[in-house]
Amino acid sequence: APRGDAWTQVQVVESANPSFLAVHPNQRFLYAINELEVYEGRPSGSAESYAIDPRDGKLTLLNRQPLSLSGTNPAHVVVSPDG
Numbered sequence: 889a890p891r892g893d894a895w896t897q898v899q900v901v902e903s904a905n906p907s908f909l910a911v912h913p914n915q916r917f918l919y920a921i922n923e924l925e926v927y928e929g930r931p932s933g934s935a936e937s938y939a940i941d942p943r944d945g946k947l948t949l950l951n952r953q954p955l956s957l958s959g960t961n962p963a964h965v966v967v968s969p970d971g
Contacts, residue, residue: 899946903936907963913971916940918947921965927954933962 907923922934932954938947955962 898944901938901947901949904934906936908965910965910967911940912967913969916942917950919965919967921962923961923963925961930954932956935962935965 903920904922904927905924906920908921910919911917912919916939918938918940920936920938922936924933925931927934934952934954936952937950939950940947
């Protein structure tokens with residue numbers, strides 16, 4: 889969390905090999921893409937979504953889903969400017 893010009897760690901979040909993060913344009917959600925060869929026994933990476941608490945910046949996991957079979961070892965995620 890920013891404090892003036894410095895940052896302070898407020899939380900550690902368990903995530904399986906996140907390779908890229910993206911913040912929603914409204915700053916209320918964070919998305920992570922997990923670079924995995926196998927997720928839930930299938931050849932797929934996964935994507936996670938988190939709510940960002942506007943008071944303290946802490947994250948709450950909302951959802952974790954496997955990607956399509958073509959999503960093995962994903963390395964990037966992006967949110968469109970309109971959300």
